[in-house]
Amino acid sequence: MAENSIVLGMADLLVVSAPIKLVTLGLGSCIGLVVYDTFAKIAGMAHIMLPDSRGLRGSEKVGKFADTAVPFIVEEMLRKGATRPRIKAKIAGGAQMFSLPGASAEFLTVGAKNVAETKKRLARLGIAVIASDTGGNKGRTIEFSTSNWMLKVKTLGKGVSEI
Amino acid sequence: MADLTAFSDNQLDAIREVGNIGTGNAATALSSLLSCMIHMNVPTTELVSIYELAEHYGDPLQTVGAVFVRSSGSFQCSLIFIQPEQDALKLVELLLNHQFGSFIPYSELPPEITDSALSEVGNIVLSSFLNAINMLLGTQHQISVPGVAHDMLSSILDVVASIYGQLGETALLVNTELSVEGLDDGRRISGHIILIPDPDSLNLLLEKLKVI
Numbered sequence: 001m002a003e004n005s006i007v008l009g010m011a012d013l014l015v016v017s018a019p020i021k022l023v024t025l026g027l028g029s030c031i032g033l034v035v036y037d038t039f040a041k042i043a044g045m046a047h048i049m050l051p052d053s054r055g056l057r058g059s060e061k062v063g064k065f066a067d068t069a070v071p072f073i074v075e076e077m078l079r080k081g082a083t084r085p086r087i088k089a090k091i092a093g094g095a096q097m098f099s100l101p102g103a104s105a106e107f108l109t110v111g112a113k114n115v116a117e118t119k120k121r122l123a124r125l126g127i128a129v130i131a132s133d134t135g136g137n138k139g140r141t142i143e144f145s146t147s148n149w150m151l152k153v154k155t156l157g158k159g160v161s162e163i
Numbered sequence: 164m165a166d167l168t169a170f171s172d173n174q175l176d177a178i179r180e181v182g183n184i185g186t187g188n189a190a191t192a193l194s195s196l197l198s199c200m201i202h203m204n205v206p207t208t209e210l211v212s213i214y215e216l217a218e219h220y221g222d223p224l225q226t227v228g229a230v231f232v233r234s235s236g237s238f239q240c241s242l243i244f245i246q247p248e249q250d251a252l253k254l255v256e257l258l259l260n261h262q263f264g265s266f267i268p269y270s271e272l273p274p275e276i277t278d279s280a281l282s283e284v285g286n287i288v289l290s291s292f293l294n295a296i297n298m299l300l301g302t303q304h305q306i307s308v309p310g311v312a313h314d315m316l317s318s319i320l321d322v323v324a325s326i327y328g329q330l331g332e333t334a335l336l337v338n339t340e341l342s343v344e345g346l347d348d349g350r351r352i353s354g355h356i357i358l359i360p361d362p363d364s365l366n367l368l369l370e371k372l373k374v375i
Binding site: 009010011025026027028029030049050054060061064095097098099100101102105107108110137138139140141156157 | 213214215216217223224226229231232233241307308309310311312313314315316317318319320321322324325326328329332
């Protein structure tokens with residue numbers, strides 16, 4: 001069956017039933033987190049921007065921060081019929097777009113912090129990260145297929161890989 | 164930090180004027196570097212949703228060439244000189260032609276040369292921009308080594324989201340466009356300078372401009 005695509009914007013978070021392709025365009029330091037349950041045939045994607053909400057007020061989008069997005073997306077998966085031991089995760093993104101030797105600018109390494117926090121939160125919930133393509137200095141566009149459960153990662157000048 | 168959405172039109176105008184002075188200086192520097200006419204538009208101060216930064220500037224997937232610097236000192240900020248990829252390469256070709264008499268088309272230049280030249284143009288444009296601002300404010304600053312990237316617009320602008328995202332959902336940007344005109348082949352090379360004041364520096368800016 002043909003898969004329709006849904007494109008997620010910054011800080012969006014969505015859980016869907018197969019067959020739907022989940023897409024996020026042009027991730028830089030942001031993370032594309034995918035969680036899926038092949039038995040229940042559901043999958044979720046979050047476009048995470050920052051590691052830690054630091055108790056920021058509740059009006060913010062839940063998908064924006066790793067510490068709020070991970071528990072929320074897992075909860076949403078469970079609500080839609082997944083069981084926790086079957087949920088697996090894939091992660092892409094978290095690049096450092098610019099490096100400035102000698103400059104003290106904490107925000108330039110936010111990509112690595114996004115990866116670390118996302119993995120930490122997943123581990124805390126007992127969810128295994130099956131595959132990841134993170135770090136480096138190039139942006140990524142990702143597509144997750146709910147027919148073969150593969151994450152296609154496109155990087156400028158490096159072509160396409162499937163993880 | 165000041166609540167961005169509560170900024171008055173007067174305050175936004177004052178910040179825009181800072182951009183105006185910076186841009187004038189940057190245009191002059193670029194003009195003498197290339198011996199070309201540089202056209203500048205009137206800068207704008209923009210409050211942009213951090214979720215729609217890329218869309219605000221164009222096609223999120225468009226490939227761009229960008230030079231990024233950090234300025235530390237009393238007025239802390241980041242600056243990006245961002246161009247469509249073709250324009251960035253064309254600018255490098257023009258610079259090498261003008262400064263060294265090179266006739267190598269940009270498509271044949273090795274990437275290391277292109278990046279090095281681009282980072283130098285970006286450095287000159289952004290330092291001139293900053294110098295004028297610091298002169299106006301009476302502040303001292305130190306500018307970082309420039310960083311260069313060629314990538315999707317959306318990926319590049321993640322850096323803005325990571326500066327403003329921790330504080331809310333809106334970014335304050337001073338945006339201006341420079342273009343090189345009167346080229347032999349009738350083409351126009353354009354580039355945007357985006358000033359991203361650190362949220363903590365906004366109050367200082369308004370204080371110095373005497374528009375609290």
